[in-house]
Amino acid sequence: MMIALQGPTTSLVLEPRGSAPPAWRWWGPRVDAGALPSLVDSRPAASFSPDVDQPLTVAPAFGTGWFGSPALRAHRAGRNFAQWFETASIDEGDGLIEVTLVDRAAKVTLVQRITVQGDVATLSASVTNDGDDVLDIDWLAAGTLPLPADCAGIRSFTGRHNAEFVPQLEPMPAQGWVRDNRRGLTGHAGPPGVFVMGPDTGWHAGRVHAAQLAWSGNHRLSVERDDDGFWTLQMGEALAPGECRLSPGARYDTPEMLAACSSAGLNGAIQAFHGAIRARAPWPGTGMPPRAVHVNSWEGFYFDHDEAALMALADRSAALGVERFVLDDGWFKGRDDDTAALGDWVTDSAKYPDGLGPLARHVVALGMSFGLWVEPEMVNPDSDLARAHPDWALQVDGVPQLTSRHQLVLDLRRPAVRDYLFEAIDRLLCDLPIAYLKWDHNRDLAPAGGAQGHAGYHAQVAGAYALFERLRAAHPALEIEACAGGGGRIDAGIAAHTHRFWTSDCIDAVSRVRMQRGFLHFMPAEMMGSHVGASPAHSTGRRQGMAFRAAVALPGHLGVELDPAALSERENAVLSDAIARYKQLRAQFHSGKVWLGEGPDGLVWQMHGEPGALLLSVTRVDPTTFRHPPAVTLPPLAGAGSLRVRLLDLATEDGHPAPDAALFGAMRGDGVLFDGDWLAQAGLPMPAMKAESVALFALETH
Known part of the structure; x- marks a missing residue:
């Protein structure tokens, strides 16, 4: 019998294995977990491998047959460095799984917690020293998650002071991808997070697995190919040498890892993250006040x-x-x-x-x-x-x-x-x-x-x-x-x-x-x-x-x-x-969803709000290379029905105005009606825009 945590569009599935740690079966778009065959029935024995199968578990162990990234690296003055975990308990609640693993020889208890709220999973782990001498912790992952074999690329960010959030797009590596931070604070590269893209994934469509670590210090993010041709995603605090030494009975808790899987492209993952951050925000009981200028x-x-x-x-x-x-x-x-x-x-x-x-x-x-x-x-x-x-x-x-x-x-x-x-x-x-x-x-x-x-x-x-x-x-x-x-x-x-x-x-x-x-x-x-x-x-x-x-x-x-x-x-x-x-x-800007997108000829856009009441901001940084402004397709509007589009502002410099057209005069007045499917497929006509200008539209259900 599988154990599944279900979000509206996603599933996380574990398979209990008796005394052995439960194995990961799936993290991705929503599936019927009851229809999955067991690992015993579906994994033939592999050559040159331990006789006891070592699949990816909820907390893969070091030194006992799993050769990918371990969840825990620990030792007692160089001894008890290899773990052999057994399942002590699996507790299930509303949107919660808590797996308690014990290593009786090393005298270690590891607890992995996974909760799901909406389509965001929150993972964290703790390790307790059950022995009578010091246990040194070199690494404990907040979570280890499986990724499908057809992942195609990694989207992350780098940067420096005065140049933050520089996007990085890389193909999946032959073996692994790692981002380590040792600065003591988050760093100007941006949050400790990563987006793993499926095949043919873009802003609005395709599968994305994304995660970020809720921690303001040293961190390690890794994506690694396993022996089965699949991938694993891991995050945790990057501990300095000797930083985590547990006395008898002491416990170390990881930061939380927020993980989202979207079948609606990057924007689906972005919106899931926004919901999770809003749920964590420390507003007083009356909620967020209007954001003061x-x-x-x-x-x-x-x-x-x-x-x-x-x-x-x-x-x-x-x-x-x-x-x-x-x-x-x-x-x-x-x-x-x-x-x-x-x-x-x-x-x-x-x-x-x-x-x-x-x-x-x-x-x-x-x-x-x-x-x-x-x-x-x-x-x-x-x-x-x-x-x-x-x-x-x-x-x-x-x-x-x-x-x-x-x-x-x-x-x-x-x-x-x-x-x-x-x-x-x-x-x-x-x-x-x-x-x-x-x-x-x-x-x-x-x-x-x-x-x-x-x-x-x-x-x-x-x-x-x-x-x-x-x-x-x-x-x-x-x-x-x-x-x-x-x-x-x-x-x-x-x-x-x-x-x-x-x-x-x-x-x-x-x-x-x-x-x-x-x-x-x-x-x-x-x-x-x-x-x-x-x-x-x-x-x-x-x-x-x-x-x-x-x-x-x-x-x-x-x-x-x-x-x-x-x-x-x-x-x-x-x-x-x-x-x-x-x-x-x-x-409107500060509630609802955000969609990011790109148009032709260097245009970028973002849309805020909810279907029926949206604000669209289209930005041109460089001069156009086209004779006539290209329309901007807005895929999120598919199926939205009839929309009234108003041009609220064309932020550009005075003098030498760009050519205008009657359509945009109407948009500045009562607005113009468009069908959402037309806007999604053929696109919204754009006014002529100089370099360094922004067009702001309101799109409302008619």
Whole structure:
């Protein structure tokens, strides 16, 4: 009798085998598990193989006949390195399987948990030391999943600071594919996730197996071909040497692995991920409030804080329709550049003689909420905190304390460190009307040694999570933005503790088109910090028009990162109109589904909402190479019936307008009726679009 967890369109199937660990039979599109033949009946003996068959199990063991990636690598001072697991119990519940395996010789208990909600499976594992001496854990997979033999390619992301979410498309390897991260935090390559594509898979059709690890530290992802010609997918925390040593009775728990299988192409997997992240989001009991329009002071002022000038910025921002004012780095004592004062969370009396209260109250009186930048996990050597507690920074005997951005990393394993940080931030939150923290993390962990010289990567992440939770428990209405030099800490683990991600420190709108599409592979639009930056962009030097900059930022969590005083009257008007449009449309952008797609001649598009009430954004970055604009096919609209299409905006630069046509004049008015099947097959006619322009449409059931 098979054990199956069924989602609406997917199945996970295990076969119990008596005392042997249950074997994987299937993860993929929904099947009738009762019709499967048993492994005993369907697997002939293989030559040059153990006489006892070793199929892929729920937790494949090391050293006893399974030669693929093991779920566990552990030992006792070099002994008990090979596991022979037996099934102690298989517990089934509503959408849950929990398999308990024991190795009586090695005195180890391994528990694999699998739950299904919708079409997303969540896997995690734990290992307990049942012996009377130390058990060293080198690796424990959060989950091991089977993949079909006809997988065709791997879609993943790489990147760096200011250039996150660079897509990578690779054919299936001859043997294996591995992504290791040893930075101590998620990294600028994006979330620890991967999409494994079936044959002929695209945005809208075909099979995709996708997974991401809910963890903000070191990680390992692997896809490996097994001896049967199939593939296995594994994820887990990448443990440093000696980092996980279990004393008798102690237990190690992995992070969670979120896994989705889609038969509707990449978009099906993307939508499943969005649903899973939304379920984890830490909104208060009333749910997600409308995502407030931000202004952030950083690129307008950097460290040059002037209270009167910042109040004037608040005045100008409120006049534009901004709803939240965020004061960035440079507000605390001695912070005139990035070389000093990090860790001393006291207001600089030279810049703010009466503290931050007057500025915060001025902001609130304008009808905006007040937010503040902090970087609690770091410390400058040139700070009162470092001088008082030099041992509080991560360090390893005999290894230099390597600085990055002139800062060291505080050891969050230490209760005293977490207490200090909680008290410092809590004091600010109690004394000021702070509704929002932009929480930064501006370096990798190197070296990451704790008080006794042992590796502290895992404990650092756990300590950060604990600090987030303690602050949110004390201030339930507080919203927190996760930032790490931009997109260096975007993952499903920290998504359970924070409310927004800063996608990248690069606000160049052309760069952001690619980055934001990469972000949407894993996270929903309402968590995507997307700001209108200055022109030329500070990170690239490129210039883009205000209409294009605002239109690219529109679908995410909109913000402004410039001083409106530097804008022309026309630019201020365009930005004000964009903010008003965002407020009208944000409920649609930030709920329902997201579809990504590509059109001919370099066009890219994304669609937000639900059938019957959709917003379509079509972006052109480069100039067209065609005489007439090609139509854009929209496969998700097949079967949608009659739709009224309205052209809400064509975000492009003033002057020298592109040729128009009567159809688009009608679209700007009451709209034009199209059949969904026509739009899916023949496509939506497009207006002439210059380079760096965005067309925004509403599609509603007629």
